[in-house]
Amino acid sequence: MTSAEEKTAIEIDTPDDSFVQMIKKTGGPNVQNCYQCGTCSGSCPAGSRTNYLVRLIIRKALLGLKEQCISSPELWYCTTCYTCTDRCPQDVKPTDVIKAIRNVAVAEGYMLVPHQKTALKVLEAGHAVPLEKEMWENLREKVGLERVPPNASRYPEAIEEIKKIAKKTGFDKLVAEKETQEE
Amino acid sequence: MAPKSFYHFLGCIIPHRYPSIESAVKLVFKDLGLGLLDMEGATCCPAPGVFGSFDRVTWATIAARNLTIAEAGGHPITTGCNGCFASLWDANHELKHDDELRDAVNENLAVIDREFKGTIEVWHYVDALYQLAGLDKIREKVTRPFDGVRMALHPGCHWMRPKLIKQKDDSERPRIFRELCETSGATYVPYKDELICCGAGGAVRTADVKIALEFTKQKFDSLLEAGGADVIVTPCPFCELQLDLGQVEIQKHFDEEYTFDVMHVVELLALAFGHEPDEFGLATHLQYMQRKSTPAWEKLGIKVEES
Numbered sequence A: 001m002t003s004a005e006e007k008t009a010i011e012i013d014t015p016d017d018s019f020v021q022m023i024k025k026t027g028g029p030n031v032q033n034c035y036q037c038g039t040c041s042g043s044c045p046a047g048s049r050t051n052y053l054v055r056l057i058i059r060k061a062l063l064g065l066k067e068q069c070i071s072s073p074e075l076w077y078c079t080t081c082y083t084c085t086d087r088c089p090q091d092v093k094p095t096d097v098i099k100a101i102r103n104v105a106v107a108e109g110y111m112l113v114p115h116q117k118t119a120l121k122v123l124e125a126g127h128a129v130p131l132e133k134e135m136w137e138n139l140r141e142k143v144g145l146e147r148v149p150p151n152a153s154r155y156p157e158a159i160e161e162i163k164k165i166a167k168k169t170g171f172d173k174l175v176a177e178k179e180t181q182e183e
Numbered sequence B: 001m002a003p004k005s006f007y008h009f010l011g012c013i014i015p016h017r018y019p020s021i022e023s024a025v026k027l028v029f030k031d032l033g034l035g036l037l038d039m040e041g042a043t044c045c046p047a048p049g050v051f052g053s054f055d056r057v058t059w060a061t062i063a064a065r066n067l068t069i070a071e072a073g074g075h076p077i078t079t080g081c082n083g084c085f086a087s088l089w090d091a092n093h094e095l096k097h098d099d100e101l102r103d104a105v106n107e108n109l110a111v112i113d114r115e116f117k118g119t120i121e122v123w124h125y126v127d128a129l130y131q132l133a134g135l136d137k138i139r140e141k142v143t144r145p146f147d148g149v150r151m152a153l154h155p156g157c158h159w160m161r162p163k164l165i166k167q168k169d170d171s172e173r174p175r176i177f178r179e180l181c182e183t184s185g186a187t188y189v190p191y192k193d194e195l196i197c198c199g200a201g202g203a204v205r206t207a208d209v210k211i212a213l214e215f216t217k218q219k220f221d222s223l224l225e226a227g228g229a230d231v232i233v234t235p236c237p238f239c240e241l242q243l244d245l246g247q248v249e250i251q252k253h254f255d256e257e258y259t260f261d262v263m264h265v266v267e268l269l270a271l272a273f274g275h276e277p278d279e280f281g282l283a284t285h286l287q288y289m290q291r292k293s294t295p296a297w298e299k300l301g302i303k304v305e306e307s
């Protein structure tokens, strides 16, 4: 037994109830049945090589420790492979919880610069990986295809529609604000 | 009624980086009597791990916009990308079952005079080939069987997971993709890490390419432990990019050299159906372009004229 003197109080954030409610909504009806067995982390290819622990994030999320959840850089190591979701014995949906926490993180300004750039590409070109350079058009020609595919690369009006959607949802600001912050 | 024609959803990676897949699927679907229609003005699906992680409603709205293009024409969609499939199939499913999301999305779509109606289905190439064409018909078309070729599989994640929602296959012991690939006559080589993610998804490749490549390396090492393979087959261009171009990147970041030929399942079938690699540009895979190398024709049992 450890003596009481050696122990220090654990500091925790003020639990955020709306965050807990959001987790309950996204984590499947059983999210509160998570008994911390660790099957998710044990199955997780991201957890086996980084500090990312999905089990811990689920626990912290249910405790309402929002700030710890959204500010953790490890949050972005999940590849959304859904192995944890398929294996959880309690039918929790850890992947959906992670994605929902990422949504909150982004809304509160925690967006990585490379991610922001990818998002901007979709708003500018209609594609996360745009046709962009002539070399890619040449590659298409080489395999016997028309140089420009019949997607947003050929139809600028499609890009206009994406911009209008982003304006309506406020996504354009979310991405642009970050840009000015970085400068 | 079984569809005969699909709207062909290209996404980003197939038409812009691995166009040989686009060429190959046209050959294979034509051989099997399945139609592919251009989906004019389709955009990024948008990337489920990236956009889905940023803002679910924006993700669902852009995906729904793509779905409305197909709804207007009245044909189902087919896509050869697990990521695009994850966006379009999942969004279609969620919008059909979640009224709150559907209302939010339709309010957004109203600004571009569109509405999600929920009238079409989304198919992966794998579904179209397996369910619609059927394995027997595919076998009949095989004129160049890959006899004696060792074939490893990388099924990837989002076609079959989450399994309770997708209800496609047992994600712990999948058999559909394997049966489809085995029609080529190649010999299936199991390896321990066949079912782990390639590492590219969930915006990880964008955030930290080295971590993403560690996943890929783990797969390669596991495959080598199982005796190696002559070809790795996948149903996804993003996995293909990660496994193919990833070898060049691994060499750069970890100074380790792997030389696996990687193919999309429709490229494998195009070859098995007797098409020449040049007909769809197999040699344009980014691994070969960057290394100035060629596929290991001899191991694949394919005779080509050296140019």
Ligand code: SF4
Residues within 6 Å of the ligand: A033, A034, A035, A036, A037, A038, A039, A040, A041, A055, A058, A087, A088, A089, A090, A091, A092, A094
């Ligand atoms: S596998 Fe399920 S029950 Fe076990 S720790 Fe993870 S989320 Fe909780």
Ligand code: SF4
Residues within 6 Å of the ligand: A040, A043, A044, A045, A046, A047, A054, A077, A078, A079, A080, A081, A082, A083, A084, A085, A094, A095, A098
């Ligand atoms: S979905 Fe994410 S948390 Fe779950 S096993 Fe895959 S990488 Fe890990």
